[in-house]
Amino acid sequence: MSKFESSIKQIAYPQQSVYNMLSDLTNIERVKDKVPEDKLQGLTFDKDTISVNVPPVGAVSMRIIERDEPKTIKFASENSPMSFNFWIQILPVDETSSKMKLSSQKVWFQDHYKKA
Numbered sequence: 001m002s003k004f005e006s007s008i009k010q011i012a013y014p015q016q017s018v019y020n021m022l023s024d025l026t027n028i029e030r031v032k033d034k035v036p037e038d039k040l041q042g043l044t045f046d047k048d049t050i051s052v053n054v055p056p057v058g059a060v061s062m063r064i065i066e067r068d069e070p071k072t073i074k075f076a077s078e079n080s081p082m083s084f085n086f087w088i089q090i091l092p093v094d095e096t097s098s099k100m101k102l103s104s105q106k107v108w109f110q111d112h113y114k115k116a
Contacts, residue, residue, distance in 0.1 A: 002106040015098040019070035
C-alpha cells in the first residue's frame with residue numbers, strides 16, 4: 001500500500017464551518033470558477049460524489065463513504081483506474097480557526113467500499 005500525508009494547514013475558519021463546506025460536494029459550485037477551466041474537464045458532482053477527467057489517467061471519481069462530524073470526511077475511489085482512499089481531518093485550534101490534514105492510501109481491494 002502507498003500512503004501520503006499532507007502537512008498540517010492552518011485555516012482561518014472554525015472547525016464546523018470547514019466541515020460543513022467540505023462534507024457537501026455541491027459546495028464545489030461556489031468555488032469552481034476559481035479553478036482553471038482546463039483542469040475541470042468532465043467535472044460532475046453531487047452531495048456525495050465528484051468525478052473529473054484527469055489526462056492522461058482518465059476519469060477519476062470519488063465518493064464520500066463516511067462523515068464523522070465535525071472532524072473527518074472519508075472518500076473512496078469509484079469507477080477509477082486506480083483504487084484509493086482519501087480522508088480529510090479537521091481539528092479546532094480555537095473558536096475562530098482550525099487546522100486540516102489530508103491523507104490518502106492506495107488500496108488493492110476496494111470491494112469493502114462499494115455500495116451494497
